[in-house]
Amino acid sequence: KQEVTQIPAALSVPEGENLVLNCSFTDSAIYNLQWFRQDPGKGLTSLLLIQSSQREQTSGRLNASLDKSSGRSTLYIAASQPGDSATYLCAVIKGGQNFVFGPGTRLSVLP
């Protein structure tokens, strides 16, 4: 059974810092991995999708990497801003199955 964990559970940083969020999964036979952000009481916004054949994806200040063999992904946020404050979730999917989500990392960026 696939299990997804995220470290740290919560993170508070001053504005302008670069930061890394971690995601680990137990079954490396994944189809793809997706990072989302969720604002309080809202739905999920897709940030980056990494397919199993890819090693990383970039969008603006965000960069996500994937190491299937070690069952890890990292989300790098450059020059953090208060607007980045949210919960960040990673999710993995195996072919023909459903997404399995991690518990999330709650990020606070202080002005």
Place this chain on the structure above:
Amino acid sequence: KAGVTQTPRYLIKTRGQQVTLSCSPISGHRSVSWYQQTPGQGLQFLFEYFSETQRNKGNFPGRFSGRQFSNSRSEMNVSTLELGDSALYLCASSDLGDTQYFGPGTRLTVL
């Protein structure tokens, strides 16, 4: 394209009642998945429909059911509501297993 829409956005019911939630996917998307999000359990997969057929099902009791119509719109039904069913219910649409796009969710409160 319009995003994923869910109705209603908020719902208050009492124990023992039943409820129906609706989800309209992004135009052209044939897959609709439903998730339950609670503070204690996080995001848990309920079921996925593809072209009107249930393709995957999570580990929820039979009180939770769903269906998908020919226009890909999906409904989720919960019968005999329990206090523990209070949650944010999210639906997501995708096309052939790629990026999942989430709706804003329906907040269900069971009194």
